[in-house]
Amino acid sequence: MDVEETALDGVLILTPKRFGDARGFFSEVWKKTALLGVGIDVEFVQDNQSLSAEVGTVRGLHYQSPPHAQDKLVRCGAGALMDVVVDARKSSTTYGEVVAVELSAENGKQLFVPKGFLHGFVTLKPDTEILYKCSDYYAPECDGSVHFESADLNIDWGIDQSRAIVSDKDANAVDFAKFDSPFD
Numbered sequence: 001m002d003v004e005e006t007a008l009d010g011v012l013i014l015t016p017k018r019f020g021d022a023r024g025f026f027s028e029v030w031k032k033t034a035l036l037g038v039g040i041d042v043e044f045v046q047d048n049q050s051l052s053a054e055v056g057t058v059r060g061l062h063y064q065s066p067p068h069a070q071d072k073l074v075r076c077g078a079g080a081l082m083d084v085v086v087d088a089r090k091s092s093t094t095y096g097e098v099v100a101v102e103l104s105a106e107n108g109k110q111l112f113v114p115k116g117f118l119h120g121f122v123t124l125k126p127d128t129e130i131l132y133k134c135s136d137y138y139a140p141e142c143d144g145s146v147h148f149e150s151a152d153l154n155i156d157w158g159i160d161q162s163r164a165i166v167s168d169k170d171a172n173a174v175d176f177a178k179f180d181s182p183f184d
Contacts, residue, residue: 001016001034001038002014002017003015003038006101007099008085008097008099008117009092009094010112010114011099011111011114012111013109013111013112014073014110015107015108016028016029016034016110018108029075029110030073042071042073044071044134044135045137046133046136047132047133047134048132048133049131050130051127052123052127052130052165053127054123054126055124055125055126055159056122056123056159056163056165057122057123057128058121058122058148058157058159059121059130060084060118060119060120060148060170061086061119061120061145061147061150062118062119062143062144063117063119063144064138064142064143065142065144065182066115066182067142068142069136069182069183070134070135070136071113071115071134071135072112072119072135073110073111073133074103074110074112074113074119074131075103075108075109075111075130075131075132076103076109076128076130076131077129078105078127078128078129079104079126079129080103080104080106080123080124080125080128081102081103081121081123081124081128081130082101082103082122082157083101083103083119083120084120084148084155084157085098085099085100085113085118085119086118086153086176088116088117088118088183089183089184090183091184095181096153096176100155104125105129115135118146122164124158144182145169145174146173147173147174147175147176148161148164148173150175
């Protein structure tokens with residue numbers, strides 16, 4: 001597995017090796033011992049999948065607060081997406097900083113997102129599928145969202161944001177400038 005550090009401490013780009021032939025390829029996308037080898041000691045308890053039919057679908061920026069904060073291992077099963085992570089740890093020297101990584105079925109990259117980060121994505125191709133493992137169960141009372149267009153974050157989503165397809169929850173999310181982060 002290739003491991004690439006990002007500008008945000010703990011956020012890693014993981015690219016599992018692919019073994020291909022005329023039929024296609026095989027890849028171990030998750031293997032506990034491989035993650036332990038790169039310093040990720042997380043027990044995943046939930047595996048999620050979402051499909052976004054239209055290009056320009058934005059989901060996020062989401063978080064789950066303590067005591068049910070989640071580490072995530074994110075990958076793209078079909079299509080392509082721009083995956084976005086924002087440091088929401090109040091005591092971090094990179095608080096409010098952003099990392100964006102293109103994940104696609106073609107490139108096979110995965111993103112490890114530790115607790116304490118906002119997470120979201122925008123679809124770059126139709127019928128994009130995102131798959132992600134979580135280290136804690138979904139808890140509605142801990143669910144939160146920060147607006148994807150927050151001016152303080154200045155995220156380049158790679159799309160015309162006025163044409164973004166968003167849920168009511170995400171459209172009405174709090175601006176980052178007014179966000180009271182639950183993460184120390």
